[in-house]
Amino acid sequence: MARYDSILETIGNTPLVRLYALAPAGVNLYVKVEAFNPMGSVKDRMALAVIEAAERSGELRPGQTVIEATSGNTGIGLAMVCARKGYPLVVTMAENFSVERRKLLRYLGARVVLTPAAEKGTGMLNKAIELAETHGYYLCRQFENEANADAHVRTTAREILADFADEPLHAWVSGFGTGGTLKGVASALKLASPATRIVVAEPDNAPMLGSGLGQPRDAAGALTASHPRFRPHLMQGWSPDFLSRLTEDAVAAGLIDEVLPVAGDEALRLTRELARREGIFAGTTSGATLAAALQVARRSPPGSNIVCMLPDTGERYLSTPLFEGIGEAMDDAELALSRSTPGYRFGAAAAGQPASPGVPHLAEQDAEAERLVETLLAREPVVMFALEWCEFCWSVRKFFTRLGIAYHSVDLDSVAYQADDLGGRLRPVLAARTGSVTIPQIFIGGEAVGGCTALFDAWRDGSLRRRLEAQGIAFDPGVEIDPDDLLPGWLHPRMPTA
Numbered sequence: 001m002a003r004y005d006s007i008l009e010t011i012g013n014t015p016l017v018r019l020y021a022l023a024p025a026g027v028n029l030y031v032k033v034e035a036f037n038p039m040g041s042v043k044d045r046m047a048l049a050v051i052e053a054a055e056r057s058g059e060l061r062p063g064q065t066v067i068e069a070t071s072g073n074t075g076i077g078l079a080m081v082c083a084r085k086g087y088p089l090v091v092t093m094a095e096n097f098s099v100e101r102r103k104l105l106r107y108l109g110a111r112v113v114l115t116p117a118a119e120k121g122t123g124m125l126n127k128a129i130e131l132a133e134t135h136g137y138y139l140c141r142q143f144e145n146e147a148n149a150d151a152h153v154r155t156t157a158r159e160i161l162a163d164f165a166d167e168p169l170h171a172w173v174s175g176f177g178t179g180g181t182l183k184g185v186a187s188a189l190k191l192a193s194p195a196t197r198i199v200v201a202e203p204d205n206a207p208m209l210g211s212g213l214g215q216p217r218d219a220a221g222a223l224t225a226s227h228p229r230f231r232p233h234l235m236q237g238w239s240p241d242f243l244s245r246l247t248e249d250a251v252a253a254g255l256i257d258e259v260l261p262v263a264g265d266e267a268l269r270l271t272r273e274l275a276r277r278e279g280i281f282a283g284t285t286s287g288a289t290l291a292a293a294l295q296v297a298r299r300s301p302p303g304s305n306i307v308c309m310l311p312d313t314g315e316r317y318l319s320t321p322l323f324e325g326i327g328e329a330m331d332d333a334e335l336a337l338s339r340s341t342p343g344y345r346f347g348a349a350a351a352g353q354p355a356s357p358g359v360p361h362l363a364e365q366d367a368e369a370e371r372l373v374e375t376l377l378a379r380e381p382v383v384m385f386a387l388e389w390c391e392f393c394w395s396v397r398k399f400f401t402r403l404g405i406a407y408h409s410v411d412l413d414s415v416a417y418q419a420d421d422l423g424g425r426l427r428p429v430l431a432a433r434t435g436s437v438t439i440p441q442i443f444i445g446g447e448a449v450g451g452c453t454a455l456f457d458a459w460r461d462g463s464l465r466r467r468l469e470a471q472g473i474a475f476d477p478g479v480e481i482d483p484d485d486l487l488p489g490w491l492h493p494r495m496p497t498a
Helices: 043-057 073-085 099-107 117-135 146-163 180-192 245-252 264-278 284-298 332-339 367-379 391-403 419-434 452-461 463-471
Strands: 016-018 028-033 066-069 089-094 111-115 171-174 197-203 258-262 305-310 382-386 408-411 441-444 447-450
Touching: 028 146, 028 284, 043 073, 043 146, 066 073, 066 117, 073 089, 073 099, 089 099, 089 117, 099 111, 111 117, 146 180, 146 245, 171 180, 171 284, 180 197, 180 245, 197 284, 258 264, 258 284, 264 284, 284 305, 367 419, 382 391, 391 452, 419 447, 441 463, 447 452, 447 463, 452 463
Parallel strands: 028 305, 066 089, 089 111, 171 197, 171 305, 197 258, 382 408
Antiparallel strands: 016 028, 382 441, 441 447
């Protein structure tokens, strides 16, 4: 394996993978899997190129904040680059893009400013411009920045050409968003391989390129309105509500040989088929681009070589229609399979344990553990005995944090409590006090409240608020919170039974 000085050196050189289950017989249909980039999308290439070009030109100063409007992947790529290079990052994003994108961006240290969905891509772009001008941020301008397209001339196109150095490439198929991949790859392919057809896919209900209509702009070239043929569509990252400068450049240069419309439901279907029949986990825009590539493949002669871009990974689509119908709880068939053997299923005794374990006898306790519990309850107004890995414990942590309640967490499975099995020795002491063997156990003012659900029930009925006030424990009374929103996502009202 190679060794790298920086994660940024791992961008690019993504694989071409031939499809067998989905491709027509006799046609060589390859997909370029951009999920192999470190942050999982083709936009990693552009993110690095834009920042490094700004550094070279002096437009981006050391420590200056970077800002960009993004549907997610560009922002995620920029967050990686900025984290490595030490630039603060702000992204503007329309509120209707998936929550996975927001969380990834914030996890990487970026600040995310949401804009109303009704304002579409134009709104998030104009918000980025406003913030940049007001606060002196460096605006990447991905939709018109030549460094975006140049990144694909230098990397993506060269990689494809190298893979077909000894045989012809008949067609290259891509969607368009910023236009950087389209302009960069298409211009390089047309120069080195003029016979290669450039096929561009777009949503069938938003045929901006197919319409032949221009993008409304003012005399200075700034956007004045959405494209007249734009309509909302399912392919996040594809086709914002305007044609970018880079896309317009590709059209004006005659780089596009054909534009193919793609239906949203077909994009979803093929994205799922990629996973289930080819083992390739990709996002909705990948299925959309594949739909167009399959149209090209079906009418191509045997032996044709076709390359289709797969822009990103599927993990940032978990909350979108792509995963509709993918359950978290066991379905009937899975429950039946679980019940087909007697052990390791809901309602069955754990291996080596009685079916209904009772409260440990006081004889099983020890004086040290008892003293520790007494000391903690006397010293700390709010104590939670927890497990580091437990999702219900994390639900309680989030609850306390939202309300601004200071608490002391005793993590029984942590390193600090592993010595002499102190965490394990505390559990029978707690069980004797509360009558329950479950974790977490919460105490307020030395009195047991119960576990996660008991705490949340006490908040709903008002008794928790009264107890906090009686003990003089500070909390924010103005917070509106539904504790059910904090419970583990897999929790289902119909728990499986044996």
